[in-house]
Amino acid sequence: MGKVIIIGAGGVGTVVAHKIAQNKTVFTDILLASRTKSKCDAIANDVKKRTGVEIKTAQVDADNVNELIALFRSFNPELVVNVALPYQDLTIMDACLAAGVNYMDTANYEPKEEAKFEYSWQWAYQERFKAAGLTAILGCGFDPGVTSIFTAYAAKHHFDEIHYLDIVDCNAGDHGKAFATNFNPEINIREVTQKGKYWENGQWVWTEPHEIHQPLNYPEIGAKESYLIYHEELESLVKNFPTLKRARFWMTFGQEYLTHLRVIQNIGMARIDEVEYNGQKIVPIQFLKAVLPNPGDLGENYTGWTSIGCRISGTKDGKPKTYYIYNNCSHEAAYQETGTQAVSYTTGVPAAIGAMMFMTGEWRKPGVYNVEEFNPDPFLAQLSQQGLPWNEVVDGDLEV
């Protein structure tokens, strides 16, 4: 039982707030803080209507360490769930250290001026969190998050050695818009327009953006063209599972989405540096975010499914084995429960379960850890109960 602060009132923050409120035997007091307090209030009102649980709200600039420290000292939480943007990871970790609060997030730190995803900045906090007796849990959304925990579960229960890992992420939903991103557009476009990268035989192999692709079959969905992209959990997974000979990440994109993306890049709207406009400095991708549909509002008319999982091969008892573990999530069901679409839902539910793992003592060890370094069993038991049931296929055709 404990007090929790959620930072960030976007699509993911909405789901985390609902799910944490639904588990009031674990969380005694909840505070939702973000840059725009009115968004926190709107979420708190909706949670109150649906669950009867009160959530306190506050305004905070999470780029400002002193403001964060003051907020943490006044509410005195045990844990901060960071679902603001990756830019705020380090300031929030600094404030956690200063105020003696444990930390959790769903995306690794990224500097604003460079689209560069790596854990080095956050792993550098290891000794300081250890010395302070505080736990930092990194990457507890779906991917990273559940995909990392699926891998840990496979390694623990199904294999003596895992050799090949392919994380497959399909969104077969339709939101009815010509172009929209399913989570923060700035973060999303920075992620999918960068070069591809995968791990093979002890080193990283780089590809041009979207250069490698193939159709893959997703359960209940069928074949979807899937593109090899770099995704941040690969970095910690190859470190924590050194038997991996190859680790890749695939994401589905529709032709319409890719065409829009190409145009956005070609006309310079994906630029992350400042340009002068009417005597003012603006960052094109931030301006683009202001005119694109808000991902948090896509839910109402969203139909179809997401399907995300891990296709793994290796050995068990001296014999080759394959294993596929995945979750399918319905956009409509996610909307009915929380008012958001499945991409926010599949991120927010694991974040709330991660917070629960910390509060119940299942995942608590001083230092900075990626989720696959904790026991996957209690987490996956909760995942099914909290709205994201998972399935397994043993010795099927992995296609990859």
Ligand code: NDP
């Ligand atoms: P949104 O843009 O919808 O929400 C982000 C929220 O953070 C907004 O409420 C925003 O405030 C707030 N915020 C931004 N900057 C600050 C700041 N300086 N101080 C205080 N609050 C701030 O994003 P999403 O909800 O879609 O995504 C949230 C996080 O989840 C991101 O880090 C994203 O990368 C991660 N994610 C992880 C996934 C996973 O599977 N692991 C999948 C999808 C997302 P305002 O409302 O004022 O703009």
